[in-house]
Amino acid sequence: MPMDERKLDVLRAIVEDYVATQEPVGSKALVERHNLRVSSATVRNDMAVLEEEGYIRQPHTSAGRVPTDKGYRLFVDKLSRIKPMSPAEKRAIQRFLDGSVDLDDVVHRSVRLLAQLTRQVAVVQYPSLTRSAVRHLELIAVSTTRIMLVMITDTGRVEQRLCELPGPTDDESIMALRRQINEKLVGKKLVDTPTLVQALVEEVRFDLRPAMISLSTVLLETLVERGEERLALAGTVNLTRSALDFPGSLMPILEAIEEEVVLLKLIGESDSSSMVRVLIGDENEFVDLRSTSVVSTGYGPGTTAVGGLGVLGPTRMDYPGTMATVRAVARYVGEILAQNSQN
Missing domain, CATH: 1.10.10.10 (Winged helix-like DNA-binding domain superfamily/Winged helix DNA-binding domain)
Incomplete structure (x- = not known):
C-alpha cells in the first residue's frame, strides 16, 4: 500500500x-x-x-x-533532493582540479577533494584501459637491440614496456616501425587491437618483420594483457570520526577497503557518467561492508564512463550532499579528460 x-x-x-x-x-x-x-x-x-x-x-x-x-x-x-552546489563550491572544485598537470595529478587531486568535501573514504579509479583508445605510440631506442614502447591513451593514461629486438636496428628502421604502428592503431579502442597487431606483422616490409614480431608481442602485452586496474584512495581516517556509527570493530571494514577487487566492484562498474548509484547497508554484497553506504558514479569525456569514483561511509550519511559532490567532481574530471584528449 x-x-x-x-x-x-x-x-x-x-x-x-x-x-x-x-x-x-x-x-x-x-x-x-x-x-x-x-x-x-x-x-x-x-x-x-x-x-x-x-x-x-x-x-x-x-x-x-x-x-x-x-x-x-x-x-x-x-x-531526498540533491542539494544544488553553490557557485562558490563549484568554482572551488574547478580551480582545484584545473591546476592538475597530468592524469596522475587529476586522479590524486580528485580523490583528496572528494574525501575533504564529503568527510568520507574516497576512491577514484584510473581510466580503465578496457574503455580507452590509443592516442599515440612512441618507440624510443635504448640501445641498438632494445627499444622502449610508450603508449598514451585518449584518457591520458601512459603505459610503457621494454622490447628486446632480435638484432641491431638503426634509427631509420625504428622510425618506420613507429610510423606503421601509429597509422594502424591510433584512434582504435584497445579491445579492438589484437587483430590489427597481427596484421602489422604481415604488412611490414620483409627486412623489418623480425623486429615487428618482437614488437607485436610487447604491443599485445601493453594493449591487451592488461594488469590490474589502478585506484587511488583517500580519507580512510574519516571512518574513525564516529565510533557510534560502527559499534563493532572497524578492522573488517578497513581490511575490505584495502582489497582493490572490492573497491573496483563498488565504484568501477558504472557505464554512465550521468547516473549516481547508492548502495545502502545490506544492499552491499560484501558482508564486512554492510554497516556502510557507497555513493558512486562513472566519469569520462562525454556520457560514456571510462572509470568510476565515489565515497564510502556510514549509513548515517548526508545522502543529498554526498550525491551532489560525487556528481560534481565526476563532471569536472570528465571535462578535464575531454580537454586533454583534444590537445
Missing part, C-alpha cells in the same frame, strides 16, 4: 535529524523542529506505522527512533 505524504514527511524529518545530530529522534523534537502541522500524538502514530513497516527502529536505550537501511533507501529514492 502506498505511503501517504504525511508519513513520508515524518520519515524525511527523522532521517535529516538523525544524520545531523546522531541522536535518536523523538516525536516532540520533530514537531518542534519541523513544520509538520500535526500534533505530537499524530506523529507518534505515524512513527509507530513506520516502525512496523521497517523504515525506522527504536534503539533499546532510547525512546527515539533511527532510520533503518530500508528507511534510508526510501529517503534516497523518493524523499
Whole structure:
C-alpha cells in the first residue's frame, strides 16, 4: 500500500535529524523542529506505522527512533533532493582540479577533494584501459637491440614496456616501425587491437618483420594483457570520526577497503557518467561492508564512463550532499579528460 505524504514527511524529518545530530529522534523534537502541522500524538502514530513497516527502529536505550537501511533507501529514492552546489563550491572544485598537470595529478587531486568535501573514504579509479583508445605510440631506442614502447591513451593514461629486438636496428628502421604502428592503431579502442597487431606483422616490409614480431608481442602485452586496474584512495581516517556509527570493530571494514577487487566492484562498474548509484547497508554484497553506504558514479569525456569514483561511509550519511559532490567532481574530471584528449 502506498505511503501517504504525511508519513513520508515524518520519515524525511527523522532521517535529516538523525544524520545531523546522531541522536535518536523523538516525536516532540520533530514537531518542534519541523513544520509538520500535526500534533505530537499524530506523529507518534505515524512513527509507530513506520516502525512496523521497517523504515525506522527504536534503539533499546532510547525512546527515539533511527532510520533503518530500508528507511534510508526510501529517503534516497523518493524523499531526498540533491542539494544544488553553490557557485562558490563549484568554482572551488574547478580551480582545484584545473591546476592538475597530468592524469596522475587529476586522479590524486580528485580523490583528496572528494574525501575533504564529503568527510568520507574516497576512491577514484584510473581510466580503465578496457574503455580507452590509443592516442599515440612512441618507440624510443635504448640501445641498438632494445627499444622502449610508450603508449598514451585518449584518457591520458601512459603505459610503457621494454622490447628486446632480435638484432641491431638503426634509427631509420625504428622510425618506420613507429610510423606503421601509429597509422594502424591510433584512434582504435584497445579491445579492438589484437587483430590489427597481427596484421602489422604481415604488412611490414620483409627486412623489418623480425623486429615487428618482437614488437607485436610487447604491443599485445601493453594493449591487451592488461594488469590490474589502478585506484587511488583517500580519507580512510574519516571512518574513525564516529565510533557510534560502527559499534563493532572497524578492522573488517578497513581490511575490505584495502582489497582493490572490492573497491573496483563498488565504484568501477558504472557505464554512465550521468547516473549516481547508492548502495545502502545490506544492499552491499560484501558482508564486512554492510554497516556502510557507497555513493558512486562513472566519469569520462562525454556520457560514456571510462572509470568510476565515489565515497564510502556510514549509513548515517548526508545522502543529498554526498550525491551532489560525487556528481560534481565526476563532471569536472570528465571535462578535464575531454580537454586533454583534444590537445
